[in-house]
Amino acid sequence: xxxxxxxxxxxxxxxxxxxxxxxxxxxxxxxxxxxxxxxxxxxxxxxxxxxxxxxxxxxxxxxxxxxxxxxxxxxxxxxxxxxxxxxxxxxxxxxxxxxxxxxxxxxxxxxxxxxxxxxxxxxxxxxxxxxxxxxxxxxxxxxxxxxxxxxxxxxxxxxxxxxxxxxxxxxxxxxxxxxxxxxxxxxxxxxxxxxxxxxxxxxxxxxxxxxxxxxxxxxxxxxxxxxxxxxxxxxxxxxxxxxxxxxxxxxxxxxxxxxxxxxxxxxxxxxxxxxxxxxxxxxxxxxxxxxxxxxxxxxxxxxxxxxxxxxxxxxxxxxxxxxxxxxxxxxxxxxxxxxxxxxxxxxxxxxxxxxxxxxxxxxxxxxxxxxxxxxxxxxxxxxxxxxxxxxxxxxxxxxxxxxxxxxxxxxxxxxxxxxxxxxxxxxxxxxxxxxxxxxxxxxxxxxxxxxxxxxxxxxxxxxxxxxxxxxxxxxxxxxxxxxxxxxxxxxxxxxxxxxxxxxxxxxxxxxxxxxxxxxxxxxxxxxxxxxxxxxxxxxxxxxxxxxxxxxxxxxxxxxxxxxxxxxxxxxxxxxxxxxxxxxxxxxxxxxxxxxxxxxxxxxxxxxxxxxxxxxxxxxxxxxxxxxxxxxxxxxxxxxxxxxxxxxxxxxxxxxxxxxxxxxxxxxxxxxxxxxxxxxxxxxxxxxxxxxxxxxxxxxxxxxxxxxxxxxxxxxxxxxxxxxxxxxxxxxxxxxxxxxxxxxxxxxxxxxxxxxxxxxxxxxxxxxxxxxxxxxxxxxxxxxxxxxxxxxxxxxxxxxxxxxxxxxxxxxxxxxxxxxxxxxxxxxxxxxxxxxxxxxxxxxxxxxxxxxxxxxxxxxxx
Numbered sequence: 139x140x141x142x143x144x145x146x147x148x149x150x151x152x153x154x155x156x157x158x159x160x161x162x163x164x165x166x167x168x169x170x171x172x173x174x175x176x177x178x179x180x181x182x183x184x185x186x187x188x189x190x191x192x193x194x195x196x197x198x199x200x201x202x203x204x205x206x207x208x209x210x211x212x213x214x215x216x217x218x219x220x221x222x223x224x225x226x227x228x229x230x231x232x233x234x235x236x237x238x239x240x241x242x243x244x245x246x247x248x249x250x251x252x253x254x255x256x257x258x259x260x261x262x263x264x265x266x267x268x269x270x271x272x273x274x275x276x277x278x279x280x281x282x283x284x285x286x287x288x289x290x291x292x293x294x295x296x297x298x299x300x301x302x303x304x305x306x307x308x309x310x311x312x313x314x315x316x317x318x319x320x321x322x323x324x325x326x327x328x329x330x331x332x333x334x335x336x337x338x339x340x341x342x343x344x345x346x347x348x349x350x351x352x353x354x355x356x357x358x359x360x361x362x363x364x365x366x367x368x369x370x371x372x373x374x375x376x377x378x379x380x381x382x383x384x385x386x387x388x389x390x391x392x393x394x395x396x397x398x399x400x401x402x403x404x405x406x407x408x409x410x411x412x413x414x415x416x417x418x419x420x421x422x423x424x425x426x427x428x429x430x431x432x433x434x435x436x437x438x439x440x441x442x443x444x445x446x447x448x449x450x451x452x453x454x455x456x457x458x459x460x461x462x463x464x465x466x467x468x469x470x471x472x473x474x475x476x477x478x479x480x481x482x483x484x485x486x487x488x489x490x491x492x493x494x495x496x497x498x499x500x501x502x503x504x505x506x507x508x509x510x511x512x513x514x515x516x517x518x519x520x521x522x523x524x525x526x527x528x529x530x531x532x533x534x535x536x537x538x539x540x541x542x543x544x545x546x547x548x549x550x551x552x553x554x555x556x557x558x559x560x561x562x563x564x565x566x567x568x569x570x571x572x573x574x575x576x577x578x579x580x581x582x583x584x585x586x587x588x589x590x591x592x593x594x595x596x597x598x599x600x601x602x603x604x605x606x607x608x609x610x611x612x613x614x615x616x617x618x619x620x621x622x623x624x625x626x627x628x629x630x631x632x633x634x635x636x637x638x639x640x641x642x643x644x645x646x647x648x649x650x651x652x653x654x655x656x657x658x659x660x661x662x663x664x665x666x667x668x669x670x671x672x673x674x675x676x677x678x679x680x681x682x683x684x685x686x687x688x689x690x691x692x693x694x695x696x697x698x699x700x701x702x703x704x705x706x707x708x709x710x711x712x713x714x715x716x717x718x719x720x721x722x723x724x725x726x727x728x729x730x731x732x733x734x735x736x737x738x739x740x741x742x743x744x745x746x747x748x749x750x751x752x753x754x755x756x757x758x759x760x761x762x763x764x765x766x767x768x769x770x771x772x773x774x775x776x777x778x779x780x781x782x783x784x785x786x787x788x789x790x791x792x793x794x795x796x797x798x799x800x801x802x803x804x805x806x807x808x809x810x811x812x813x814x815x816x817x818x819x820x821x822x823x824x825x826x827x828x829x830x831x832x833x834x835x836x837x838x839x840x841x842x843x844x845x846x847x848x849x850x851x852x853x854x855x856x857x858x859x860x861x862x863x864x865x866x867x868x869x870x871x872x873x874x875x876x877x878x879x880x881x882x883x884x885x886x887x888x889x890x891x892x893x894x895x896x897x898x899x900x901x902x903x904x905x906x907x908x909x910x911x912x913x914x915x916x917x918x919x920x921x922x923x924x925x926x927x928x929x930x931x932x933x934x935x936x937x938x939x940x941x942x943x944x945x946x947x948x949x950x951x952x953x954x955x956x957x958x959x960x961x962x963x964x965x966x967x968x969x970x971x972x973x974x975x976x977x978x979x980x981x982x983x984x985x986x987x988x989x990x991x992x993x994x995x996x997x998x999x
Contacts, residue, residue, distance in 0.1 A: 151240035194897035195957035235301035281377030337380035351741035378493035392561035406492035491577030498582040501591040540637035567603040586614035617654035626677035633685040652692040663783025669776040692723040710751040779849035791907040800836040846886025851918030956987035
């Protein structure tokens with residue numbers, strides 16, 4: 139039986155079901171304002187027709203009320219708009235659930251990029267042994283971050299999960315009840331979450347999704363590729379930032395870090411306890427029944443924190459299960475051996491830590507803390523540092539920090555920042571002692587610029603907590619274009635530093651280096667950020683290999699193209715031989731977690747794609763280094779794009795436009811994340827203080843998606859004007875890396891909708907600036923279609939484009955309301971007498987409208 143095209147499967151299993159279930163949802167009588175479900179489709183139609191006619195959002199909203207609800211008071215009109223937002227938020231959830239339910243039908247779970255496909259390809263090419271060799275040294279680590287781009291509270295996540303199951307089972311009665319429950323469940327938080335709250339939200343995915351999908355993938359590899367033999371590699375790791383990421387978040391304290399680590403341990407033990415109970419129902423034979431019962435009992439006591447001698451260590455747990463496995467093989471015909479081995483595999487993957495907690499802080503914060511610490515140590519009479527340390531040159535300071543020994547007395551410090559920073563290092567040691575070294579063994583220095591930044595942390599860790607042996611990897615994060623250009627020079631200084639080199643040797647000569655897309659894109663624009671990172675990786679690979687160090691690249695990819703995401707697996711499959719590829723490490727944030735890894739099917743599929751992409755990059759003989767001609771073109775495109783974006787970024791209207799015409803300042807009011815929405819303490823808005831997520835998200839709310847395309851069109855036009863466009867076409871055809879960049883940019887263009895803000899073209903202050911953005915959008919769209927030969931954007935991904943189109947259609951009324959409210963605020967703020975009460979109401983409309991749009995976009999910020 140032939141398989142239908144992906145778009146057909148999408149239309150039948152997603153679009154059709156959404157239309158059916160949405161019609162049920164729209165008729166549910168749960169709202170306090172009558173006929174909302176009837177009026178929303180009419181409002182949607184008014185929006186579509188209005189934008190086609192060139193109307194602005196204010197005209198569209200007012201014409202709707204004139205035509206359909208002329209008798210409503212102003213207050214009643216506002217209430218109806220709020221109700222529309224509530225309905226649209228829930229329509230997005232409904233669509234999420236339907237798309238999740240259809241995931242294994244729409245996507246080929248055994249097709250290209252899956253483990254089965256990888257295994258069969260290797261087998262057909264007689265490369266099975268080579269595949270095993272790669273799998274024994276290759277790893278994928280996804281790192282869950284607390285970045286606030288996901289707005290669903292836990293109660294709504296639970297409804298989505300239940301709704302997805304009900305849709306898969308076509309349980310109409312339950313679907314009806316869940317839709318009604320959805321209508322009555324609050325979607326937004328009245329209080330700002332704490333970092334611990336954020337951790338709990340993400341631990342839900344560990345407990346309910348990753349525990350099973352990681353285990354299933356590892357079991358498949360062991361059983362089908364390694365013929366049930368032990369693998370000397372865990373292959374899959376999971377990292378965790380909530381509770382450890384202190385960069386710009388004063389609310390992440392050492393106490394929070396310890397609390398999160400403890401919760402991670404308790405949660406994984408709870409999952410082990412559940413597995414032991416399931417095994418206990420099966421292992422009812424002599425010689426194993428007593429052993430599994432004892433394991434269950436000890437895990438239970440550990441789970442509920444009963445303090446007695448029954449606590450089981452990780453080594454004892456694995457040893458007992460191995461003994462059970464051997465007994466089953468020797469005496470019970472291997473009955474249920476597979477289930478026992480699966481349990482052992484999970485213990486290998488998750489230990490007693492579940493996820494590896496990373497600590498992160500900005501180098502500038504470290505520098506201030508370190509200076510204060512040195513001054514306090516010198517004042518105490520200690521001879522750890524020379525009295526003139528802070529007057530020495532950077533090179534002299536590095537030399538001292540390389541040899542520093544001793545222990546600092548924590549009681550001499552009084553400053554809050556110093557104590558928080560140093561105690562977070564003490565916390566790492568405590569977590570390692572209680573949960574194992576894997577639980578917390580990496581410290582990321584964001585905004586790393588110099589060798590001194592690394593050596594300051596190196597010295598602090600040794601003096602404060604790790605006096606005998608430093609069991610922590612230090613990972614510098616290079617973010618800006620300048621820092622990326624200098625990164626290899628910093629690392630060479632570190633590799634040739636005897637003390638740091640000895641530390642690396644004790645860590646297996648493996649160096650983690652993080653490269654940040656978010657601030658790179660904000661700093662240098664889309665093409666330059668991606669190309670600068672690619673070139674930095676090549677230089678870092680070369681310098682690391684020179685000193686016999688295996689470099690592990692950790693990408694701050696997030697999810698959207700504007701932050702390095704998009705088609706992530708294609709990106710990793712396209713890197714070529716000049717970039718070290720022993721591990722794929724990337725951050726996963728917000729709604730990208732729920733959209734790509736939120737269900738067992740999507741989690742397994744996308745994890746397999748990541749594993750396959752890394753392996754494919756090594757197995758693929760045709761994935762050669764970029765030719766010198768192509769490198770020249772790529773360099774040129776990046777430079778032109780960089781200058782175009784830099785000129786745009788430096789435009790006098792850039793920051794005022796974001797501040798006054800976008801939703802930027804409303805992100806802080808949404809109570810979706812624990813950390814402040816900007817870095818600095820300045821009263822006004824300063825570009826350098828902008829965080830990447832509100833920055834990218836604000837462009838998304840405007841439906842302009844500038845960070846994903848600006849400068850690309852201008853760069854391509856140079857080649858068109860010179861009559862050398864074929865050079866770019868050759869680059870596109872021969873470079874998987876460039877092809878992936880172009881396709882990800884197409885996704886950003888597909889999510890843009892300039893009719894929404896066309897009214898800004900007539901604004902006396904911002905009209906010219908809006909036209910600059912729109913002109914670059916039109917230019918980029920035209921030339922990307924010319925480059926690819928497509929007639930429309932994302933032509934090669936019709937199902938993906940269909941999903942985007944439906945989501946954009948769902949939120950069109952919401953975006954119209956948002957723009958209507960923003961324009962009202964601007965009017966009210968220009969009035970001679972400010973009506974603060976009215977301003978507050980419209981600001982609330984803007985804030986509430988953020989939720990549905992971000993959730994619908996799934997990878998917008």
